[in-house]
Amino acid sequence: MELIRTEKVCKKFNQLTVLNDIDLTVNEREVVCIIGPSGAGKSTFLRALNQLEIISSGKIFIDGELFLHRENNATVSRVNQTEYKRLLLEMGMVFQSFNLFPHKTALENIMLSPIHVKKIKKDEAEELSRRLLADVGLTDKADEYPSRLSGGQQQRVAIARALAMQPKFMLFDEPTSSLDPELVGEVLIVMKKLAESGMTMLVVTHEMGFAREVANRVVFMCDGVIAEEAPPNEIFSNPSNPRTKQFLNSVL
């Protein structure tokens, strides 16, 4: 069962083509890692999925429905408003810079959206949030403000916050890139646990070890196109595209 499918997705910023005919499918319970050099369009692609960027043309299918279809910077069709909101909430997003709400405690960060978007009761939201905090190993940090947490802890709170909306799949945009090296591990452990629990994940990462170990498929993006797509052992040991080879040589 496919959760995400894109067809010929293009994104132009003025004259600059950042995404060029991206076709990608992510199936339920699959972990797909996107790797590639800076400026390849990896972030733009994730952001296009959850509407932080509006694509120039192409089709996005979410959970089997045609979510958005655009041609020449104009919307051809889009699911109705209630479906649009529902499908948007099926995607959880984790950002490189965490983007926790600094004026809310860890617990409040997680509770906020269940209460205000899902309209669930406050004590239920709190129970859910405490459980999620425990899952990411931060039971004792519930009442801390983000500024008092380390980067790794902040990112774990951010993951719990995204999970609180009970999304069907998670988008990660370089979740460990702004962390000190010694803090990367704790976030990757949480992500690995999440993958093992059966969450569908689309992860932009520079952590090749994580991709090799956890991903079902690795996608190499370069200059706005998907240059290669293969299972990790294949792409890491025997890349078919010379650009993939060049990139892997530079990072490994």
Place this chain on the structure above:
Amino acid sequence: MNKKILIRVLIAAAVIISAAVVMSLSKPPIEDLTARISPELIENARTSYSETTNNYLVFNIARGRNVRTAETDTYIGFMGNIFQINDGFANSMANILFWLPALLNGTWVTVSLTIVSVSAGLLYSIFIALGRISKFKPLSVICGAYIFFFRGTPLLMQLFFVYYGLPMINPALTINDKFLAAFIAFSLNVGAYASEIIRAAIQSIDKGQFEASHALGLKYGQAMRLIIIPQSIRRLIPPVANEFIMVLKDASLVSIIALSDLTHTTRSISSSSSSVLVFIPAMIIYLIITALFTFVFNKAEKKFSVYH
């Protein structure tokens, strides 16, 4: 502001306020006071008269046959004692105490006008700022024009227009209450200035906060109310405090519509007493209010920065 200075200012304010309270409570009977003037003094006085004002008894005792050339000694009865206050420090102090009730009335007008105008202006400014940054062009243009108009013309003229100009356009628009007229002009003016402050504060919030709100399914209004505006508040406090103190001083413009604020009262006392002495207590009162509000805003800023 330095804490020590503030404490001193507060003590001074407390002393002045208690002096005023004591004065308004103690009204010694006139007979009591006249009885204490030495018989000698009364004897010597060719003409003598006394007058009671609010709280004190003032004697003007003239010496000499000719009223015109007579030297006048002034005595003031206060709390059962008689002081000669012809000149010098005692005289000045007595005068200041004498003017204080009127000055405090003026202070009340100034402070209340400032507080209600800034509060209302801040309320409008939230909507004007949101309108200004709205993607809906006509709304943005209207809010921009509002800001341009009120920041681009003198407040004095806006005040003049509300009080004198509107009735000329249509008598139905007459505003009889001077305070109300001043409030309308000031709050509209504050609305324009504060909306620019708010806009800057909102736009200084990291874009990631909007993106996270969107990703979590919050609507634009919810993101503003729950995420963006609460974070802006701490950044808003210093410029709003500044605006507040500007308005406190600009409130003196209400003299033009003869509303008896602190400055207006000071000026009328000054001209009726043909002395500039009254400006000293008036300025001290302004400084005390400014210090008090600075203190309050500093406290507020600390309170809102708990998470930093």
